[in-house]
Amino acid sequence: MTDTSRDHAARLDAADPLASHRSRFFGADGAGAALDAPAGTPLAYFDGNSLGRPLSASITRIELFLREQWGTRLIRGWDEQWMELPFVIGDDLGRAALGAAAGQTVIGDSTTVLLYKLCRAAVDAAGPDRRVIVVDRDNFPTDRYVLEGIAAERGMTLRWIDVDTSAGVTAEQVEAAVGDDTALVVLSQVAYRSGHLADVPRITEIVHAAGALVLWDLCHSAGAVPVDLDAWNVDLAVGCTYKYLNGGPGSPAFAYVRRDLQQTLAQPIQGWMGTADVFAMGPEYTPAAGIRRFISGTPPVVGMLAMRDTIALIEEVGITAIREKSIALTEYALALSAEWLAPLGVEVASPTDAAERGGHVTLSHPAMREVTARLWADDVIPDYRDPHGLRIGLSPLSTSFDEVWLGMRAVRDTLTAL
Numbered sequence: 544m545t546d547t548s549r550d551h552a553a554r555l556d557a558a559d560p561l562a563s564h565r566s567r568f569f570g571a572d573g574a575g576a577a578l579d580a581p582a583g584t585p586l587a588y589f590d591g592n593s594l595g596r597p598l599s600a601s602i603t604r605i606e607l608f609l610r611e612q613w614g615t616r617l618i619r620g621w622d623e624q625w626m627e628l629p630f631v632i633g634d635d636l637g638r639a640a641l642g643a644a645a646g647q648t649v650i651g652d653s654t655t656v657l658l659y660k661l662c663r664a665a666v667d668a669a670g671p672d673r674r675v676i677v678v679d680r681d682n683f684p685t686d687r688y689v690l691e692g693i694a695a696e697r698g699m700t701l702r703w704i705d706v707d708t709s710a711g712v713t714a715e716q717v718e719a720a721v722g723d724d725t726a727l728v729v730l731s732q733v734a735y736r737s738g739h740l741a742d743v744p745r746i747t748e749i750v751h752a753a754g755a756l757v758l759w760d761l762c763h764s765a766g767a768v769p770v771d772l773d774a775w776n777v778d779l780a781v782g783c784t785y786k787y788l789n790g791g792p793g794s795p796a797f798a799y800v801r802r803d804l805q806q807t808l809a810q811p812i813q814g815w816m817g818t819a820d821v822f823a824m825g826p827e828y829t830p831a832a833g834i835r836r837f838i839s840g841t842p843p844v845v846g847m848l849a850m851r852d853t854i855a856l857i858e859e860v861g862i863t864a865i866r867e868k869s870i871a872l873t874e875y876a877l878a879l880s881a882e883w884l885a886p887l888g889v890e891v892a893s894p895t896d897a898a899e900r901g902g903h904v905t906l907s908h909p910a911m912r913e914v915t916a917r918l919w920a921d922d923v924i925p926d927y928r929d930p931h932g933l934r935i936g937l938s939p940l941s942t943s944f945d946e947v948w949l950g951m952r953a954v955r956d957t958l959t960a961l
């Protein structure tokens with residue numbers, strides 16, 4: 544039996560070693576609704592896995608940038624520091640949250656565009672007998688669509704792994720899907736619908752044993768679950784920065800390319816910023832050595848600023864402590880669901896074992912689309928994903944147990960009132 548009282552949520556917050564970090568996020572101080580937040584600030588925000596809250600430090604950072612960097616240094620800023628930002632921030636992110644040594648992570652483009660660039664480069668580097676790309680049917684739409692496009696462009700075949708929407712891809716399924724015809728496998732570490740956490744090291748090993756490359760989509764993992772790309776011998780990875788990294792709407796994505804692959808991969812969008820000598824402006828494209836070759840055009844500098852504060856915070860707190868809080872939050876949401884929502888017919892559409900779950904949980908009921916619309920009207924913000932899924936994203940650094948309690952109570956009351 545879970546203690547469903549609000550006092551219990553307060554006790555969990557009091558015992559939470561990460562609780563103080565919540566007040567560093569704009570509009571999220573205190574427990575539950577922020578006392579001094581602008582009108583319309585959510586009572587409970589369960590969508591940090593779609594768009595994270597801003598850190599107050601980022602508001603200051605962006606304002607200062609406008610005044611002291613763009614406004615003052617103007618074009619000189621490129622030489623002084625902006626040109627290197629994709630690599631400087633990439634290295635910071637790699638160190639703080641991806642287990643990636645310097646020189647392998649870059650910030651730029653959207654996840655969709657980086658995914659295209661790396662997947663095209665990977666399949667073009669495969670031998671002529673490797674004409675198959677393996678992907679799961681429940682991978683995020685952009686991953687599936689990008690691969691459909693690449694397969695059509697390159698005359699390749701997609702091999703689909705069937706996955707239940709409340710589960711995720713297993714090592715056994717990947718083992719059965721790969722072979723000596725496989726060029727590339729593309730999977731998400733945390734499934735966007737169910738929150739299933741894939742066994743990245745084991746699956747990576749299986750793909751390598753078949754002689755193929757693997758790309759991991761880390762959109763729903765970076766900043767919420769431990770990632771150890773170098774130690775796991777991952778080939779390629781991409782991910783969003785506007786979710787658990789709080790980079791802001793449309794902030795540029797990150798790409799990881801293992802060092803020893805960088806010289807052999809040719810990415811398809813050959814732009815001047817990826818060349819060996821950008822301002823030589825030579826007659827033809829000569830790719831830069833190293834990770835620079837994976838960028839194409841001018842770095843989106845303003846969009847890269849806010850994520851710096853979260854990356855610094857992750858480094859300060861440590862991803863292990865963040866994961867512990869994340870597990871405690873999802874366990875608490877599931878416990879409240881068992882007490883309050885299961886009797887109303889709600890089912891859990893996420894792994895119940897915390898070791899197999901990322902930072903969000905999905906609760907299923909035929910009325911969830913309608914419930915989500917009503918919750919939004921009441922400033923309680925989860926999101927809805929077919930079929931029937933209320934997705935509850937619990938960003939570990941900015942979410943309190945009291946916020947979970949308030950939001951889950953609102954779900955219960957909304958469902959009851961239908």
Ligand SMILES: Cc1ncc(COP(=O)(O)O)c(C=O)c1O
Nearest residue numbers: 653654655683685731735760762
């Ligand atoms: C798992 C996953 N992959 C890819 C994307 C696409 O990212 P973007 O729209 O920034 O290209 C998202 C989010 O939108 C996502 O959740």
Ligand SMILES: Nc1c(O)cccc1C(=O)C[C@H](N)C(=O)O
Nearest residue numbers: 592593594683735736762793928
């Ligand atoms: N990128 C988004 C957007 O521009 C609008 C609304 C939602 C998003 C998201 O990121 C959705 C998210 N990737 C998902 O897992 O569903």
